[in-house]
Amino acid sequence: MFEIHALECRRGDRRLFSNLNLTLEPGTLLHVRGRNGSGKTTLLRTLCGLFTPEAGEIRWRGESIRELAEDYRRELLYFGHLNGIKADLTGLENLAIAARLDGDPVAMADIWQALARIGLRGFEDLPTRMLSQGQKKRVALARLMLSRARLWVLDEPFTALDVEAVALLQGLIAAHIADGGLAILTTHQAVPLTSGQVARLDLGD
Amino acid sequence: MWAVFWCVLKRDLLLALRRRTDVLTTLFFFIIVVSLFPLGVGTERQVLQILGPGVVWVAALLASMLALERLFAADYEDGTLEQMLLTAQPLSLLVLAKISAHWLLTGLPLVLIAPLVGMQYHLSDTQIGVMLLALLLGTPILSLIGAIGAALTLGLRGGGILLALLILPLYIPVLVYGAGAVEVSRIALADTEPYLLLLSAFLLAALTLAPLAAAAALRISLE
Numbered sequence: 001m002f003e004i005h006a007l008e009c010r011r012g013d014r015r016l017f018s019n020l021n022l023t024l025e026p027g028t029l030l031h032v033r034g035r036n037g038s039g040k041t042t043l044l045r046t047l048c049g050l051f052t053p054e055a056g057e058i059r060w061r062g063e064s065i066r067e068l069a070e071d072y073r074r075e076l077l078y079f080g081h082l083n084g085i086k087a088d089l090t091g092l093e094n095l096a097i098a099a100r101l102d103g104d105p106v107a108m109a110d111i112w113q114a115l116a117r118i119g120l121r122g123f124e125d126l127p128t129r130m131l132s133q134g135q136k137k138r139v140a141l142a143r144l145m146l147s148r149a150r151l152w153v154l155d156e157p158f159t160a161l162d163v164e165a166v167a168l169l170q171g172l173i174a175a176h177i178a179d180g181g182l183a184i185l186t187t188h189q190a191v192p193l194t195s196g197q198v199a200r201l202d203l204g205d
Numbered sequence: 206m207w208a209v210f211w212c213v214l215k216r217d218l219l220l221a222l223r224r225r226t227d228v229l230t231t232l233f234f235f236i237i238v239v240s241l242f243p244l245g246v247g248t249e250r251q252v253l254q255i256l257g258p259g260v261v262w263v264a265a266l267l268a269s270m271l272a273l274e275r276l277f278a279a280d281y282e283d284g285t286l287e288q289m290l291l292t293a294q295p296l297s298l299l300v301l302a303k304i305s306a307h308w309l310l311t312g313l314p315l316v317l318i319a320p321l322v323g324m325q326y327h328l329s330d331t332q333i334g335v336m337l338l339a340l341l342l343g344t345p346i347l348s349l350i351g352a353i354g355a356a357l358t359l360g361l362r363g364g365g366i367l368l369a370l371l372i373l374p375l376y377i378p379v380l381v382y383g384a385g386a387v388e389v390s391r392i393a394l395a396d397t398e399p400y401l402l403l404l405s406a407f408l409l410a411a412l413t414l415a416p417l418a419a420a421a422a423l424r425i426s427l428e
Binding site: 052070073085087100101127 | 208209212213216219220223224282283284285287288289290291292293294295299427428
């Protein structure tokens with residue numbers, strides 16, 4: 001379903017990795033590992049199409065993601081270092097706008113429910129700048145519940161989360177994988193990821 | 206497709222409503238710059254009438270310049286811009302929505318306050334009318350062209366100055382024809398037509414091309 005073919009990425013003069021080949025079938029979790037600066041984030045951004053690789057190709061359902069463009073992005077959910085939520089908007093507004101831009105508007109009731117499930121009951125209509133770091137992250141992660149994307153690309157999703165939220169997120173990823181989805185993630189924390197098929201990729205050796 | 210346009214437009218207006226100072230600074234900057242000239246060059250009616258159109262336009266250029274830096278910067282810093290790039294929507298449409306919101310917040314107030322500042326320069330009613338119309342056509346061009354520069358300089362250190370150097374030369378045609386229309390209307394109102402038509406043509410060209418260019422520039426800046 002998802003293929004990486006002879007991928008090479010550079011940052012300035014430094015070659016981060018080259019000749020990277022990988023095929024992922026539905027229901028797989030790819031855990032990208034490597035020390036700081038080994039190019040994990042760059043790889044993830046490349047897989048989303050945000051960063052242009054030096055060489056190589058990324059294919060989704062057999063077609064290059066460059067050609068698929070919007071059709072690929074419809075099936076993609078990227079969660080980066082930045083939460084991607086507006087501090088002046090409430091959690092509800094943030095999620096409603098995100099869903100609308102993703103092309104599948106969701107009912108307000110679903111957003112209330114998602115926020116309650118992620119542990120933000122009572123904080124739904126506060127501007128997110130009033131929330132703590134972990135709570136902001138939770139707002140952003142509530143997108144995972146509302147999205148219908150098949151491919152999740154998660155860059156360090158577990159940082160700043162408490163034990164309870166980590167468990168919840170693990171559950172979400174497991175359910176997504178069990179449902180035949182794909183997830184690619186990086187994490188430095190020793191979080192057991194035992195859902196379905198787990199592939200590992202080590203960068204920077 | 207337009208639902209997405211309205212969604213981004215409403216979002217930006219809502220954000221501005223919750224953070225009003227940003228809008229007001231541009232407007233006050235415009236008013237102050239325009240008001241400084243009569244204080245500097247004296248209050249002689251003849252001099253002010255000649256200076257008026259040019260000063261108002263230059264001030265409008267600088268004010269719109271000042272506001273441009275914030276067009277994409279806030280969304281860039283909190284990651285929402287990155288998310289916009291990854292949605293299944295045409296990026297140029299989202300960019301056009303953002304530019305529209307930006308013009309409504311920073312361009313339109315200038316147009317509306319212009320008659321008031323025009324009176325400081327003893328401009329006649331016809332001249333003020335023409336100035337209003339010319340600004341109405343011209344300020345969206347400033348926002349549209351400016352968006353390309355704002356997208357290109359996004360995330361650069363000292364981007365503000367670079368933005369000014371990049372964009373101000375491109376504003377020259379708008380300045381020439383915008384101020385020209387007001388100048389000519391002092392003599393004969395009918396002569397303003399070509400100026401206004403040219404401004405309209407610029408506006409149409411910018412409306413179709415600038416969002417595409419700005420979207421491409423954003424993709425480069427976010428890499």
